[in-house]
Amino acid sequence: MKVAFIYPGQGAQYAGMGKEIYQKYQEAREIFERADEALGFSISELCFEGPEEELMKTENTQPAILTVSVALTKVLQKRGIKAEVTAGLSLGEYSSLVLAEALDFEDAVRLVKNRGKYMQEVVPQGVGTMAAILGLENEVVEEICRTVSQVGIVEPANYNCPGQLVISGEVKAVEKAVELAKEKGAKRAVVLAVSAPFHCSMLKKAGELLERDLEKIEIKDLKIPVVSNVTADYASKDQVKDLLIKQVSHPVLWEQSVKRMIEDGVDTFVEIGPGKTLTGFVKKIDKTKNAYNFEDEESLLKTLSALGV
Known part of the structure; x- marks a missing residue:
C-alpha cells in the first residue's frame, strides 16, 4: 500500500x-x-x-x-x-x-x-466570481474561456476531476462563459457563491x-x-x-x-x-x-x- x-x-x-x-x-x-x-x-x-x-x-x-x-x-x-x-x-x-x-x-x-x-x-466585492462547469471536456471549457476573453477576464481555475472544471474571472465574462457552456451541452454550469475570483490573473x-x-x-x-x-x-x-x-x-x-x-x-x-x-x-x-x-x-x-x- x-x-x-x-x-x-x-x-x-x-x-x-x-x-x-x-x-x-x-x-x-x-x-x-x-x-x-x-x-x-x-x-x-x-x-x-x-x-x-x-x-x-x-x-x-x-x-x-x-x-x-x-x-x-x-x-x-x-x-x-x-x-x-x-x-x-x-x-x-x-x-x-x-x-x-x-x-x-x-x-x-x-x-x-x-x-x-x-x-x-x-478584488472589490462583486467584481469577480467563479463558476463550476460539469460534463464538458477540459479543452472545450478552455476554448470557451478564450472566446469570452473579449467580454472580460475568464480563466480555468480548478481542474478538479474529469468533467469538472471551475472557471474564474470578471462577473460578466463568467456569466457569458456559463451561457456558452450550457449551449455546448454542459450537464451543469453554475455560478458559485464565492467572495472573490480565486486562482485567476x-x-x-x-x-x-x-x-x-x-x-x-x-x-x-x-x-x-x-x-x-x-x-x-x-x-x-x-x-x-x-x-x-x-x-x-x-x-x-x-x-x-x-x-x-x-x-x-x-x-x-x-x-x-x-x-x-x-x-x-x-x-x-x-x-x-x-x-x-x-x-x-x-x-x-x-x-x-x-x-x-
Whole structure:
C-alpha cells in the first residue's frame, strides 16, 4: 500500500469541525492551542462554535481549515499512519508543506491568515466570481474561456476531476462563459457563491503581497514529496516560495496532481480535514484506487480499519 495524504481547501469549512477530535486527543488539542497563540485569537472557538458568517470570511476560513487538517494529521501519525507523498488543494498545499516539515505550523497559520485577507481585498466585492462547469471536456471549457476573453477576464481555475472544471474571472465574462457552456451541452454550469475570483490573473496582486510575507519565512528541506498545484509535479525546497506565490493566481491542477501520484504507485488516498470533496474527486479520477477521509471519530475508525490499523 502506497499512501498519500491529501488536504482540502476553502469551501470545506463548517462550524463544529475538529471539535470531537480536539476533545478526545491531546495531540490534536496541542495544535489548536498553538494556532490560537500564533494568531492571537481563538481560531479553535471559531472552528467549533462559529458563528458561520465569521468562519466564512476568507481570512478566517484559511487558518481554520489548516489548523483542523494539521491537528487531525497528528492523530493519524500517533497511530503509525505515514504518507509517502502529499498534495493539498489550494490552501491545502500549506497543510502538505507542514506535513513535509518544510514549513513550521505557526508560520503556515499566520501566512494563510494573510493570504486569505489579500485574496479577499485585491478584488472589490462583486467584481469577480467563479463558476463550476460539469460534463464538458477540459479543452472545450478552455476554448470557451478564450472566446469570452473579449467580454472580460475568464480563466480555468480548478481542474478538479474529469468533467469538472471551475472557471474564474470578471462577473460578466463568467456569466457569458456559463451561457456558452450550457449551449455546448454542459450537464451543469453554475455560478458559485464565492467572495472573490480565486486562482485567476485578477489575484496577481495578492500573490505579490504574499511574497513579502514569504520573504521572512524559512523553508526547510522537505521530508516527504509534495506535489504542487501549479505544476502537478514535485516541488523542490528552492521552488516552494515561488510556487506558493504563483498558486494564488494560477489554476489548481488537482486532477493532474492526483494522476501524477497514481503514476508513481499511490493506491491509497487519505483526505484529512473537513468534508470529503477530494475523496470524491479521487474516485472520479480513478475508481480503482482507495480513498478515505478523516474529519471526526467515526471517519477515523473507518479509515484506520481500512488501513489495517
